[in-house]
Amino acid sequence: MAEDKPAVVKEAPPQPSEAVKDVEEEKTAVVPAPEEKPDDSLAITIVEKIEASDERGAVLAKVMTEKRLSLIDAxxxxxxxxxEDRAxxxxxxxxxxEIAKMTEAEAEIKKKQEDLEKKKAEYAEELKKRxxxxxxxxxxxxxxxxxxxxxxxIKAEKKAAKYRSTGLSPVIERRFFRLLGA
Known part of the structure; x- marks a missing residue:
């Protein structure tokens, strides 16, 4: 595909009627003439037909080359x-x-977020209870x-009433009990 193509000079293709004439002339040139007395005028025409046949061969070779190049291009x-279609x-x-995977990932993210929201709500409820x-x-x-x-x-009021009734001071009573207890 990356080959360098030689520059080809294209000539106008022969008209269909000329191509038919060339084929007919070629057939007559290929068929040998009957062995008769050689006529000088006939020899010249045969030579001309052979020369035309050589030109025709070159043209046919050129047409075949163009056809081959055209097929290669096609x-x-x-x-x-x-x-391009495969690509x-x-x-x-x-x-x-990509779209399928993105959708799948987004669904997973959404599910995780919902799970996290649910856990968050449960944890918040637990904290409220605590x-x-x-x-x-x-x-x-x-x-x-x-x-x-x-x-x-009430206890202090009772003791105060007791101290008032006995006449003792609360400090003295404490010292007294300490001495007795020691």
């Missing part, structure tokens, strides 16, 4: 078209494959602290 063009089909199939539990425990501890404070206040 074959080359056909092969190029086939190659187009391959490119089209690659494009379809926060509610912590608040409940904190409220219970506050309530216990309030109860304990109330008990301590």
């Amino acid at each position: 074959w080359e063009e056909n092969e190029k078209v086939k190659a 187009f089909k391959k490119i089209t199939s690659v494009g379809a494959w 926060i509610a539990l912590i608040r409940k425990e904190a409220e219970e501890k506050r309530a216990q602290a309030e109860v304990k404070r109330g008990e301590d206040v």
Whole structure:
């Protein structure tokens, strides 16, 4: 395909009527004349016919060469078209494959995102439950602290009433009990 072609000078192809005449003349030139007395005028015409036959042979060779080159060009063009068709089909199939894979990947990404959103929602719900539990425990501890404070206040009031009734000071009582306990 990448061969250098020699420059061919094309002559106008002979008219169909001339081609028929050339073929008829060639047939007459090929057929030997009957063996009769050679006539000088006949010898000249035979020589002329042979010369015309040589020209015709060159023209026929040239026509055959052109025909062969034309067939080669047609074959080359056909092969190029086939190659382009194969390439187009391959490119089209690659494009379809790409679209299919992209769609598949996008579907997988979407599914993963949905799974992550679901897990995120579940985790958020779990955190809300933990926060509610912590608040409940904190409220219970506050309530216990309030109860304990109330008990301590009542206890302190009782002791203060006792100290008032006995006349002892709370500091003296503590020292006294320490001495007894030691």
